[in-house]
Amino acid sequence: MNKRDVKKIPESRYAYDGLDRVIHERARLSVLTSLVTHSRGLSFADLKQFCALTDGNLNRHLQVLEEARLVTISKGIEQNRPQTTCKITALGRKRYVDYLAVLEQVLTDAATAMSTDSVRKGTSGPAIA
């Protein structure tokens, strides 16, 4: 087999290409899940709290998400104090849903393997292919 063919073969069964790197990073997954569960948006302060991130980290990840057009960040005034509000965009929601479908596939693959494996435990037969 030609080495250059590796990425094309259908047996790349567990490559999970759909695990979008922009979303998969833990802090950003945390931010997006917070925003998906709060469709009217969250203040910077609330988001920081939900995700247990520092100001610097949250800012950095929000910037990545904003550049990918997955979130919007708007500045306004709330009770006479400046407030930054973050919202997930329609594209962000779509990409997040696509990402979740791949996560589900990981869970399904693992669950299938584990249930099969526990049945076969102790035998010398092959694990599922």
Next chain:
Amino acid sequence: MNKRDVKKIPESRYAYDGLDRVIHERARLSVLTSLVTHSRGLSFADLKQFCALTDGNLNRHLQVLEEARLVTISKGIEQNRPQTTCKITALGRKRYVDYLAVLEQVLTDAATAMSTDSVRKGTSGPAIA
């Protein structure tokens, strides 16, 4: 609120601390899922194929997993040719299962939000908290 308290507050609802960085990285998640689904182990060549990784990338990630004692890598002879076999360890399986539980939590959080959200779509009511 003291800034240093951010990480301690119970409202860090979506921080997903259990998304173990050693496992969460996409290529390593791919490697571990391949090995969980093949409990007798996989050859380096098969693993490369399943995960659509290059030799260099697979080597690098296997090293990280081996250092964390999540996989074992053994060299032997198969049909007169040297063969490297990779297996998930008991610790690897345990950590992978713990990781899956957090993934499930992400999916549950997202699914709950989305079903609530679709019901409320078009209303001015707050999203779920």
